[in-house]
Amino acid sequence: VVPGVDSAARQLCFEWGPAEMLVCETLFGGRGGEPLDDRCQQSPTPRRFLAGAGEGRPSSSSVFVVRKDQDVYVQTLRKLFNESHGIFVGLQRSEEELAGKSRKAHLVQVSKNYRSVIRACMEDMHQAAVSARDPALHSQYSTQVSILSAMELIWNLCEILFVEAAVAGPLLIRLLDWVRLHVCDVNNMVREVLSSENPSKHELFWNVVDVFVLQGRMDEARHLLSKEASANPTSLTMCRVLDDLMKKMPVPSLGNMQTLTELELKWQHWHEECQRYLQDGTFASNSHMESICKVLLGDENAILEKKELLTTWYHFLVTRLLYCHPTVKPMELRCLKCLSFIMSCYLPPQSSMDLFLGGESSAEPLDIILMAAFEFEIHQVIKECSIALSNWWFVAHLTDLLDHCKLLQSHNLYFGSNMREFLLLEYASGLFSHHSLWQLGVDYFDHCPEYGRVYLELHIERIPLNTEQKALKVLRICEQRQMHEQVRSICKIMAMKALRNNRLGSALSWSIRAKDAAFATLISDRFLKDYCEKGCFSDLDLIDNLGPSMLLSDRLTFLGKYREFHRLYGEKRFSEAAKLLLMLMTAHIAPCSFWMTLLTDALPLLEQKEIIFSAEQTYELMRCLEDLTAGKSDKQKFQDDDVETMKVEMLRLALARNLARVIVKEGTLEGS
């Protein structure tokens, strides 16, 4: 629905532009000859096009421009687009060389690269938000930061579960890292407590310890415990026990060569040990430490009590895994029925979920996406991301990466192309609406085997060719890909433009490039006309260096040759010039309309002291002149002014004189 439009009074009609859509108000029913009802309406919405109504009245109907992919226009996102483009192209090209483990490592690296680009963009956006003075702008940037943060969160999880496909053991470690990286609401609190004089006296001390425990940061928790121990001698024993338990906690580690079975065994023992201490009442006098012990035992209620510190359901999920089942396998994760249980019993306290569009109070889009990821429903993840995000960037690149991981089954869509291609096509199409990002789009289309080429053909023709440079750039792209139709079309457009601006040389070179004979003829005629009017040629360089392209059109050939005649004359190579001049007429290269000019050009050659034209040549010239004058109808002769008639007379005289001289010369014996 378009704002500002009074639906009752107006109907909407629209048309597609190259990248956006127009909507304008109108009242249909006029066509077919029915009379219209004129109605008056004010449309105060800004950013519209004013049209209609004269005499300075505010507009009565407006046109709105609806743009898809608004994000393309945001400055800071451009960096994201540019850098991810580099990563994308690199990924497509590197495919063939690697296999097996090194391939997986490479793909993980690519994924990390994408994420670092997102983070870099987030940083920039954050800076922009901080320095923005306009509150609307500030909120716009902040929203963008949240969105980018969510994107990185999702991507990171997908990297762990799909790209790296972490196995049992490392899986938990990665998930813990993930949580630590992304649940940062508590960071301020942590900082505050750690930097205080007497941390153990701080009112939030135990909260921070809890945070460390919940995030599996045992060393840091132990460090704080030691402070408590020294500050509070009465709790020394308890602290020692707890510290010991924490130290001994078996966790999967990356470097550790122990098998899962060993780990599980150790963990069982440790779990039992914790249980004993709890049941013995060791921590009975300190509720904080008792609750921490319960957490270590994976007591759900104890963990849930710390809801405020967990802040998100996925943190809760990972913490539970840590303390209930650290050797979780990906397969098991998928089948965790408790997932929905987790969601339903755990409602996020604040709207950190308000990251995406919409503000539904139940499962937010982000939650749905993360859930789908935990359940290894890759297609679902992609689908939900497509819905939630306003730009194709994320899904296009992620899907492409997942496709390289061979994780996507071919999902036939209408056009028969798979999902990866579909998303890339959409993303790249969006880039084409931008005056410089379109160049990135070209590479994306190149890597879409089914429809990339035709999409490129359709889009590249719509790029405004504002400058010659841009046109050349576009041309080069088309030529590299043998898009002959587009090359021709673009050259024709540029030729037409040049002609309109009276830049004949440019127009000519464009039409030569377009191999457009008709146009070349037209322009050659213009050149010749200009010559007749001004007596000299413009763009001599171009005409002099035509080379074989001269043959594109007869008129063009004539132009080239005629110029050559002038050059020869200028270099005083008179007999060559004469020969050429004659040939232009006898070989009918010159159009009849130009013969008079050519004959007139012959005059100075005839008048030279030295004889240039031979007898035979002179006869030829005379014949040409007679052909020319005979060809004129009586009417034309009548219309010929004195200058014309005088010219003919002069020519006849000059030719006769030359003939006389040459006969004598040729008849005379040499040396006598």
Place this chain on the structure above:
Amino acid sequence: MVQTSPVTLQHDAQMDYYGTRLATCSSDRSVKIFDVRNGGQILIADLRGHEGPVWQVAWAHPMYGNILASCSYDRKVIIWKEENGTWEKTYEYTGHDSSVNSVCWAPHDYGLILACGSSDGAISLLSYTGDGQWEVKKIGNAHTIGCNAVSWAPAVVPGSLIEQPSGQKPNYIKRFASGGCDNLVKIWKEEDGQWKEEQKLEAHSDWVRDVAWAPSIGLPTSTIASCSQDGRVFIWTCDDASGNSWSPKLLHKFTDVVWHVSWSITANILAVSGGDNKVTLWKESVDGLWACISDVNKGQGGVSAAAEGQQNEQ
């Protein structure tokens, strides 16, 4: 001071090939051209020449220069051209007996050809032959009562796609579709220099208001969208290259007249001006069903509806 100047209603607005200029036409008989680069709106020209409301405008391909066609209730079709920075009338066609409702330029590969549909039931084809001359071919009685819309098929060279030597024109088979007050969509084909009715597509139960032939993306199928006074929008597809069997699929039945249909340049989205005063966007899904995607909350890929585009400056 009492403002008494008449209100104008815009009937059509068209972006040029590159999206840098906007042409609008309205009931005040004017055709206006704006420069809309970088979100601006500078009036470049206010063209007067029609004597009645102007229904539609159409930009020719830029290789022919800056050319715009307009058609009007005054039975005229005017072709405007920009020469030396100013817009002027370059040709005026008055061969119709009644309001001319629709104009559409043929694919640039065919040359500069304009199809015009009129309420007198005829369709005219104006071809530029050079030197300011236009040749006219008329299809009389194309639709009884009147023709409301014309739309050209994309240019496809039949047979092999080997590049023709320069200067030689490939043998294109020219086709276009028209919609009329006889509730029909018709497909016309040029044979031996004559235009013949090739197909009659029947499915609508009231006047066909608009037809739009989808751009080609290299598939052998052809697709046409048609909309009508009966509230229905049909998608017609023809699978074989000879163009013989067209089958309709109902996109949607709207509650009111549907006035306009338009394809995006890669033909993957169809925009429909619904009678319920909304512009909706449609896309074909995996299973061949058409789904509406312009609802932001449920749409695939977040194609912004107008409100989004205007207010969410992300």
